[in-house]
């Protein structure tokens with residue numbers, strides 16, 4: 001059964017309380033982020049649960065969750081690479097970065113490695129055009145990407161995963 005932990009539920013209540021009565025839909029996006037933090041992705045059950053919490057129709061939640069690429073609608077790896085492929089990043093080499101990540105990890109865009117460590121996605125402009133080419137990785141931006149930097153990032157993720165095993 002889908003249910004937020006006590007700690008997350010307290011946060012949900014705090015977020016809802018920021019908005020006037022009847023405007024709880026405004027809390028939808030931050031609560032979807034919390035749900036994604038809790039379960040890694042947004043299943044239909046999770047979206048229905050969030051709809052119930054906010055007294056919304058499930059379709060209202062699906063509309064938002066499917067519109068924004070930052071919400072994962074299927075299970076993703078521990079590290080999600082969202083490589084920007086909009087104009088400024090593209091002219092700075094994002095296509096090459098995407099191709100390199102695909103080759104190095106053996107996955108396509110939208111796919112996850114068999115070990116569950118990495119998912120590759122593309123994203124529209126992430127507002128860091130001056131640092132192109134770039135990608136978002138969780139809460140962090142990885143900027144001025146080169147093949148070498150991609151190698152370092154992947155190695156670091158693998159090191160972290162190995163140290164936890």
Ligand code: FES
Nearest residue numbers: 084089126128129
């Ligand atoms: S075009 Fe990539 S961050 Fe703006």
